[in-house]
Amino acid sequence: MTNRPQLHDFQIQGMAARADVAGVLVLPDLATLIVSDLHFEKGSAYAARGQLIPPYDTRSTLRRLAECIARHQPQRVIALGDSFHDLGADGRMDAVDAGELQALVAAVEDWVWIEGNHDPAPPLRFGGTILHELALGALTLRHLPFEGLAPGEIAGHLHPCAKVRGKGRAVRARCFATDGTRLVMPAFGAFTGGLNVCDAAFGRCFGATPDALIMGQNAVYPVRAAKLIPDRAQSRPKSTEAR
């Protein structure tokens, strides 16, 4: 286990990419770090509806993101949408956390907020540029993955998770979902759940179940689609039907 890389190098539509076990994607040739679905203040959104779950998710997410940025030293950071859990998130954020976020954005040369469905208008006070989508050479970065052929697309939104069976048990963990031509980012937020990559939603984007780069404790584990199992033993959608 010790020899396994915390980073997994691969390609998306010919562009070198590096999946970090922490859940961010680095494009080394462009000195760019991509993170998706931060969902800041998801905890307080639940609290507002009566479930007083801990208010520390923003803090936890920020700390891990700061570590990733320190590790990779990117010139550009792209937050791929749903960075804020809802339009009220900004107003609920603790002053200390807001200060941290501001400092983090300011320390990076170029910070881009891509608009998501949860945050169609990310707040302005933290700095950075707000875009609907962004083209980087052969790559297109947007929040909602396109349902159909979209080579070169990097998107978020779906919160991919993968499940593998072995030794009489099953393991389910967050993952990057890719078929080599495009990719869906794992959700990075501390309180975000996940959707199994065997779900039909992934089939509509990839034409079949994609492969998964599964985030383990200390390493990224690439696992082929054929070895992934759906949640709760549902029969897998037939491949002929999906293709």
Added chain:
Amino acid sequence: MSLSDAPTLLPPAFEAWFAARGWTVRPHQLAMIAAAKRGEDALLIAPTGGGKTLGGFLPSLIELAGLAAATPKNRPHRLHTLYISPLKALSVDVARNLTAPVTEMGLDLRIETRTGDTSPSKRQRQRASPPDILLTTPEQLALFCASPNACTFFADLRHIVIDEIHALAPQKRGDLLCLALAAISRWAPGAQRVGLSATIKDEAELARWLAAQRPGESERQAVIIRGAPGARPQVEILDPKERIPWAGHSTRHAMGDVYQRIKAARLALVFVNTRSQAEFTFQELWRLNEDKLAIALHHGSLAPEQRRKVEAAMAAGKLDAVVCTSTLDLGIDWGDVDLVIQMGAPKGSSRLIQRLGRSNHQLDTPSRALLAPSNRFEHLECEAAREAVATNALDGEPLQTGALDVLAQHIMGRACGEPFAADALYDEIRTATPYSGIARDTFDRVLDFAATGGYALNSYERFRRMVKTREGLWAARTPQIAQRHRLNVGTIVEAPMLEVVVSSRGRGGQRLGQVEEYFIEQLAPGDTFLFAGQVLRFEAIEEMTARVTRSTDTTPKIPSYNGGKFPLSTYLAARVREIVQDPALWASLPDQVRDWLRIQRLRSELPKADGLLVETFPRAAHFYLVCYPFEGRLAHQTLGMLLTRRLERLRMRPMGFVANEYALAVWGLRDMSGLDLDALFAQDMLGDDLEAWLAESDLMKRTFRNCAIIAGLIERRFPGQEKSGRQITFSTDLIYNVLREHESDHILLRAAWIDAGTGLLDIHRLGEALTRIQGHITHQALDRISPLAVPVMLEIGRESVRGEGQESILIDAADDLIAEATRLD
């Protein structure tokens, strides 16, 4: 108390009723009436069939008879007596049994039940016009506490009867009940409490639990009243014709003998320890059933209508045997049982005595029981249990202090009912014995948790669930919050379950019952498994339903977990250790078991009762270390986890471990015979190692999830809600991680740690065992496996090793991807 007191205690109408039945009132029943007259709380301990229930109700019935006679016919009914039992069915049963004396004496009384099944209209009517006697459950009582006007509802209450009190008190349900009783005692200060039980280990402890405490004064306890003991049960241990297995829990070898006994009995109850054992035993018995005996199946996962059918058939005398789990442990008596059979070891003497009580309800004739151990070790355990029954030695773990998650639920509940002052509530909850010693600081933190989540980062002020009124009283912030709380009342957190529905050609279907989601998750479509006495073929999952078809297979493809669900009691464990060390006590063991122990003595040695035997030996490519603490599977698994960490640091390269109820085996790549065993088993392993491992373990996360649900941090799942049980598990794991990172001393984490000590990890017990063996470890360096080691070694590979990482599964999955050099690399 002598029978000559009867005339003064028993009104003429009652005396006449006893006489008409040909009965005489029993001394303990009179003692109960006398205690009630003195205004004392009373704990009645009497064997099954000893008129216990009537003893509990006689004081109420006498008072009510007087009230009915003294007031006009249409007197307003007011709640006079409250009866609480752990089972809905028990309430219904007791209501039926009370009807006889009440109607025969012509008493004009309303007796009603209120459970989760009671219709909303009936509940409303009960609220507006309470019956004289209400029979209900702890959860319903908690709901009353969380409703407006509870104070008025209970104001005239005179008696509270708590049945099967030994089953309730040690659980979180007992904590919830005790808190509700504290509230009721404030609303109805004159109400007396009565506890009923047939099997109590520590009578004084339960008598304290039952009484209301007075903070600052010496401890109070209910007066203890004992019924005459019944005839001692006759317990026989099966010496089967077949070879007794070394390991396993199927008891397959004994089925033929068991079948013959069933045939000879009028009605036999066949108790097993787990649901899957029930299924297996039922199937095996039917395989042998040449005489077409009416053998039925009863367990908690079957659909209620299925269970009702079996119960009715039992009561009607239409059955020859019922295979059942603990669902039939408690005092509901459906039929004329004359033989109790226990398949596998009973795990505790109190449980066995309770089960024996299900047979033969005449006090003076002994009940008959047959124990059918499933392997050699269980023979020892059954022998220990038989001796325990002979001397009526009961076991049971000591009561714990009150759980903080339950307190949080109760505090929130109180805020949903009548607003309260914090100081007064603090005084009130300390009258509940489990909480009598709670510090004000802890109480305040739990109160703050209920109000705002209790986080150091005080950011939820405007989302608080409880607010303080101008008068300084706490109340739920909105009626909606109160309503949501009421939906989440209770301390029973079920594993997520799926409905099992049989369909033919994909249409319609019959509901068979429920099965744990995690079990179904391991199945692939087409796999067959045993459920409701049938081999079923798994087809698919739709919403919250597992769709299955009937299979023609005779053996299911997927065996389910067959381990003992109950941990071996400390008491029986100690007795087993004594039997093993002393050949003079082997006389009643079957030859096969005796020979096994004899060879052990020749080849290695016998474990000492107050020590620990450690054996080391090589086998195939590995080196093994096997030890015999006899402390139950849970404690052994925790020990295994801690030992492997320690062995890793000693560079012994441990590979894995496996535990059963009696022993633990660890294996690795280096010979462990040269190690300093005193240091290896030193008690300090319960320090940092434990904490580090525990914090990451799945069991800790599951424990936290239960606390989070009970405390109201997250809500339960209800039918029709989209959220699946799995998603709840997932999100509590995330909450656990984030909370541990940022506020590791949060009150809910504290609650989970306390639970872990006694619950799934049995750390307390392991700690006591490690103390016991200090300086008493003996080591046998063997050249091959010993007879005693065989059973635990046979478990290797049968059970997935807990704690062994998720990572290794991912490594396996990923490795062959790399080997195949796919497009990803």
